[in-house]
Amino acid sequence: MAEAVTEAPVVAAERRGGPQRWLPYLLLAPSVAYLLIFFASPMIQAFGLAFTSTTGEWGLGSIRAMLGDDRFWPAVWTTVILLVVLLPLQFALAMAMSMVITSRLRGSGLWLYVFLLPLGVSELGAGILWYSIFVEQGWLNTVLQSLGLIDRPVIWLDYREPWRVIGTIVVAEAWRSTSLIVIILVGGLRAIPRDYLEAADVFHAGPWQRMRHVVLPMMRPTIRTALIVRTVLAFEVFATVIALGGTGTDVLATQANRAYTEYQDAHLASAYGLVILLVSLVAVGIILVALPTRKERGE
Amino acid sequence: MTARRVLGYGGAVLLAGWVLVPIWFVVVGAFSTADAVYSYPLAAWPDWSLESMRFFVTSAGVPQALLSSVIVAVLTGVVTLLLAAPAGYALARFVFPGADAYRLAVLSTRAFPVVVLSIPLAVFFLQWGIYDTVWGVALMHTALALPFVVLMVSAVFAGVPVDLEEAAQVFGCSRFGAFRRAVVPNAAPGLAAAATFAVLLSYNEVFAASILTLQQPTLPVFVLTGLTQAPLPFRYAGALFLLAPAFLFILLIRRRLLGVGGGPTLR
Numbered sequence: 001m002a003e004a005v006t007e008a009p010v011v012a013a014e015r016r017g018g019p020q021r022w023l024p025y026l027l028l029a030p031s032v033a034y035l036l037i038f039f040a041s042p043m044i045q046a047f048g049l050a051f052t053s054t055t056g057e058w059g060l061g062s063i064r065a066m067l068g069d070d071r072f073w074p075a076v077w078t079t080v081i082l083l084v085v086l087l088p089l090q091f092a093l094a095m096a097m098s099m100v101i102t103s104r105l106r107g108s109g110l111w112l113y114v115f116l117l118p119l120g121v122s123e124l125g126a127g128i129l130w131y132s133i134f135v136e137q138g139w140l141n142t143v144l145q146s147l148g149l150i151d152r153p154v155i156w157l158d159y160r161e162p163w164r165v166i167g168t169i170v171v172a173e174a175w176r177s178t179s180l181i182v183i184i185l186v187g188g189l190r191a192i193p194r195d196y197l198e199a200a201d202v203f204h205a206g207p208w209q210r211m212r213h214v215v216l217p218m219m220r221p222t223i224r225t226a227l228i229v230r231t232v233l234a235f236e237v238f239a240t241v242i243a244l245g246g247t248g249t250d251v252l253a254t255q256a257n258r259a260y261t262e263y264q265d266a267h268l269a270s271a272y273g274l275v276i277l278l279v280s281l282v283a284v285g286i287i288l289v290a291l292p293t294r295k296e297r298g299e
Numbered sequence: 300m301t302a303r304r305v306l307g308y309g310g311a312v313l314l315a316g317w318v319l320v321p322i323w324f325v326v327v328g329a330f331s332t333a334d335a336v337y338s339y340p341l342a343a344w345p346d347w348s349l350e351s352m353r354f355f356v357t358s359a360g361v362p363q364a365l366l367s368s369v370i371v372a373v374l375t376g377v378v379t380l381l382l383a384a385p386a387g388y389a390l391a392r393f394v395f396p397g398a399d400a401y402r403l404a405v406l407s408t409r410a411f412p413v414v415v416l417s418i419p420l421a422v423f424f425l426q427w428g429i430y431d432t433v434w435g436v437a438l439m440h441t442a443l444a445l446p447f448v449v450l451m452v453s454a455v456f457a458g459v460p461v462d463l464e465e466a467a468q469v470f471g472c473s474r475f476g477a478f479r480r481a482v483v484p485n486a487a488p489g490l491a492a493a494a495t496f497a498v499l500l501s502y503n504e505v506f507a508a509s510i511l512t513l514q515q516p517t518l519p520v521f522v523l524t525g526l527t528q529a530p531l532p533f534r535y536a537g538a539l540f541l542l543a544p545a546f547l548f549i550l551l552i553r554r555r556l557l558g559v560g561g562g563p564t565l566r
Contacts (some may be wrong), residue, residue: 021395023389023393024389024392024393024395024398025389025395025397026385027385027386027388027389028385028386028389028390028401030381030382030385030386031382031383031385031386031445031449032401034382034441034442034445035404035405035408035442035445035446038416038420038438038439038441038442039408039411039416039442041419041423042415042416042417042418042419042420042423043411043415043416043419045419045422045423046415046416046418046419048419049418049419049422093314093317096310096314097314100307100310100311100314103307105304105307105308105311109553111311111315112553112554113549113550113553114315114318114319115314115315115318116549116553116556117318117319117322117545117546117549118318118545119545119549119556120499120503120544120545120546120548120549121503121541121542121545122502122503122504122505122519122541122542122545123503123505124503124505124519124522124523124538124541125503125519125538125541125542125545128325128522128526128534128535128537128538128541129321129322129324129325129538129542130321131534132324132325132328132531132534132535132538133321133324135531137337137338137339137341138341139324139341141339141340142339142340142341145340146340153339175317175318175321183556183557186557187557207303229409232409232410232412235412236412236413236414236506238505238506239505239506239519239523242523242526243523243526246527247527252414253412253414253506256414256418257414257506257509257510260418260421260510261509261510266418266419266421266422269414269418269510270415270418270419272414273412273414273415273416273418274415276412276414276415277410277411277412277415280410280412281410284410
């Protein structure tokens with residue numbers, strides 16, 4: 001990520017040296033203090049909470065309570081499965097959208113606006129939106145039936161069919177959160193030097209070869225960043241799950257929320273939080289190992 | 300027009316449809332009568348009735364929640380900008396040891412799930428007496444927005460030519476005077492966009508807000524809490540209220556969003 005650092009111009013005052021040297025640190029200080037209070041200290045406190053019980057004794061009581069919950073493992077699996085199904089779908093969509101934005105088609109500003117719209121949409125808003133589509137007397141059934149593809153409404157949000165509900169959550173999340181990947185990929189696509197693409201054209205590379213041998217290798221660091229960002233966020237999926245799955249489908253974040261708001265147990269909730277942190281770190285580790293940059297491979 | 304361009308436009312229209320058609324469905328749902336919402340099959344064109352919207356905004360608790368949401372979002376925007384502007388300026392204008400470490404630290408905050416942060420903060424806020432207040436939620440949202448906004452603001456300041464500032468100093472401005480007279484007017488639209496990003500993030504955020512409030516929920520928390528019992532017109536009108544700011548705000552800041560997302564695309 002350090003390669004992205006811009007060449008900061010040196011201002012006259014800096015060349016003069018002297019007392020101005022501490023000025024940047026002074027300017028950074030408020031935000032550093034803020035991040036320490038609101039990121040570092042709650043992080044430490046989260047461990048403290050997870051490894052104490054409601055009576056305040058240190059130990060694994062809260063962890064054990066979490067592991068003993070019938071809904072724990074289903075929540076873990078649903079969270080992981082959601083991510084695994086969602087990521088490839090999102091990347092294909094985001095790549096297509098980014099190509100449209102960076103191509104020389106007319107109205108690139110309009111395409112950019114439309115494709116980034118879901119970025120501003122809240123998780124809950126998107127959840128309800130897709131609820132209106134998947135609900136029994138909703139839009140999907142209306143469309144399918146008018147096309148003659150089904151005879152009677154299909155119950156998409158059937159809580160006895162967890163896979164079907166998970167499918168609807170995947171679609172809703174693909175709709176909502178692909179914009180974030182688009183933003184990152186567009187930056188990467190724009191950074192590919194024109195010469196490379198022209199060289200590909202000179203050698204009569206087809207669109208597929210161009211993609212496979214020029215664009216994707218050049219995009220490697222960008223794709224890695226997008227993967228990491230999206231993976232970390234995917235483990236926090238929350239309101240979409242509640243809007244579509246009600247109380248019948250659990251993920252880690254809904255379990256943490258329930259532990260706090262319903263059982264009033266901050267210890268149990270923190271234990272869930274740490275599990276989310278743990279799976280995030282493991283997933284990021286896998287991505288870093290699976291997609292090494294050239295430097296790391298020693299090229 | 301070549302075959303490839305036709306294919307390009309075709310793909311673009313399909314992708315745009317994937318984004319826009321679901322939004323149209325929610326607009327239809329929000330502007331239909333309850334009878335129309337409960338009928339089947341649904342009509343693709345709304346009867347432009349304000350019945351559902353009126354029902355939503357006059358429901359007990361909604362006006363208060365909407366007000367809370369707006370106050371929290373504005374507080375978040377202001378506080379985030381006050382903290383991010385100096386930091387972004389330092390990153391854009393100075394070469395100093397630790398700048399890279401700072402950037403890296405800011406980026407790595409993304410690894411901390413909001414779930415892990417908000418629960419201990421609820422405990423702190425109870426002790427500090429700001430639990431279940433607009434300030435508590437706004438402070439949390441500021442923490443979530445700050446890393447992104449610092450990077451956005453730094454890009455904004457980097458885009459203002461240093462020459463302007465130096466010229467102002469040559470003509471007798473102090474360092475701060477030069478900043479105020481030469482930099483701020485040029486950076487203002489970018490700074491406003493960065494603050495807008497924070498406002499939107501806050502208006503949309505639901506997990507932390509649901510942990511940190513009890514009697515003073517923000518709009519998404521209020522809608523979420525009653526969701527399973529809520530009638531369809533309430534849900535659809537609520538969804539439109541949650542979605543509406545996105546249309547305007549993304550329009551205003553779309554170009555500046557490119558590059559906020561990730562490391563290598565920092566500029």
